Amino acid sequence: xxxxxxxxxxxxxxLMAMPTIVRGAGSDSTGAISITATVDxxxxxxxSANDYTILATDFVHDGTQHTIxxxxxxxxxxxxxxxxxxxxxxxxxxxxxxxxxxxDSTNTYYLTTAYSLSGANITPAIGYTGxxxxxxxxxxxxxxxxxxxxxxxxxxxxxxxTASSPPAAAxxxxxxxxxxxxxxxxx
Amino acid sequence: MGRPGTGFxxxxxxxxxxxxxxxxxxxxxxxxxxxxxxVVMSHIQGVGQPSTGSTQLTLQHDATCxxxxxxxxxxxxxxxxxxxxxxxxxxxxxxxITGIADYDANWLSSSAFxxxxxxxxxxxxxxxxxxxxxxxxxxxxxxxxxxxxMIVLTVTF
Numbered sequence: 356x357x358x359x360x361x362x363x364x365x366x367x368x369x370l371m372a373m374p375t376i377v378r379g380a381g382s383d384s385t386g387a388i389s390i391t392a393t394v395d396x397x398x399x400x401x402x403s404a405n406d407y408t409i410l411a412t413d414f415v416h417d418g419t420q421h422t423i424x425x426x427x428x429x430x431x432x433x434x435x436x437x438x439x440x441x442x443x444x445x446x447x448x449x450x451x452x453x454x455x456x457x458x459d460s461t462n463t464y465y466l467t468t469a470y471s472l473s474g475a476n477i478t479p480a481i482g483y484t485g486x487x488x489x490x491x492x493x494x495x496x497x498x499x500x501x502x503x504x505x506x507x508x509x510x511x512x513x514x515x516x517t518a519s520s521p522p523a524a525a526x527x528x529x530x531x532x533x534x535x536x537x538x539x540x541x542x
Numbered sequence: 543m544g545r546p547g548t549g550f551x552x553x554x555x556x557x558x559x560x561x562x563x564x565x566x567x568x569x570x571x572x573x574x575x576x577x578x579x580x581v582v583m584s585h586i587q588g589v590g591q592p593s594t595g596s597t598q599l600t601l602q603h604d605a606t607c608x609x610x611x612x613x614x615x616x617x618x619x620x621x622x623x624x625x626x627x628x629x630x631x632x633x634x635x636x637x638x639i640t641g642i643a644d645y646d647a648n649w650l651s652s653s654a655f656x657x658x659x660x661x662x663x664x665x666x667x668x669x670x671x672x673x674x675x676x677x678x679x680x681x682x683x684x685x686x687x688x689x690x691x692m693i694v695l696t697v698t699f
Binding site (some may be wrong): 386388390392440442506509 | 581621693
């Protein structure tokens, strides 16, 4: 009887221990997991609203003057635009309000308006360097190439606008306004 | 009273049955099921936009066990464009495991994830949901390309 009890006890112990013995105490199982994320080519204007404004007070001539008060006078405004990009892009401009020409509220008088885009890594199309009259700036040949620099995902595109009064007549007094759109495109 | 030796025969039969039972359990081996695992994440197409992805991991276990996280090579846990030169651009990488009692309530940084271990109780088949998130910088476009990472989950009994 005593021997049976011992044998049963051994058997019970074996039953409890067998799974561990078979698998091996402290054994393990590994699962390798590969993970892939993709970043696409893209360019994106930094201003969340994609809406920039150049105010009358942004124009300057002679250091401090924000208004035209002479004939044949030019004042200049610049606006830095942030462009996030991880790819080479082509910048082009499309005329907006008043065909991109600074025009008075009666839609009758205008100031000669010229534009340029500039910045590090930005190259204008050959033959279109510097300020371009609005009659040229919005035409198809005018493109600006922004060369992406690896690791640099942010660029400053400077839009410069000039407003000039006629050389031999005083322009009508008032506010002159216009608009344009800039597009960054990539392949 | 039975014949002499009958008791030993019964014991021997019981032992054989027990051995068969244990062997049968060993054939359905505990561990990860359905390997290999892969997580393919959503594409990033804008600044500050996260890329996310997840996969289900099935773990069969017949006893309480722990799952730990490791890498084969330091840095493997970070989503990186891996070229021949090394040191490619990276995405801020976060992980979390859900679907089990010992789940992550929040994203863990890749370094914190490597120190995390999970306890799974008893005899069960658990489905762990591994989620991964990659995020580019807030103020610049991340380099285009395929960012990869590799982690190893080890279950220890």
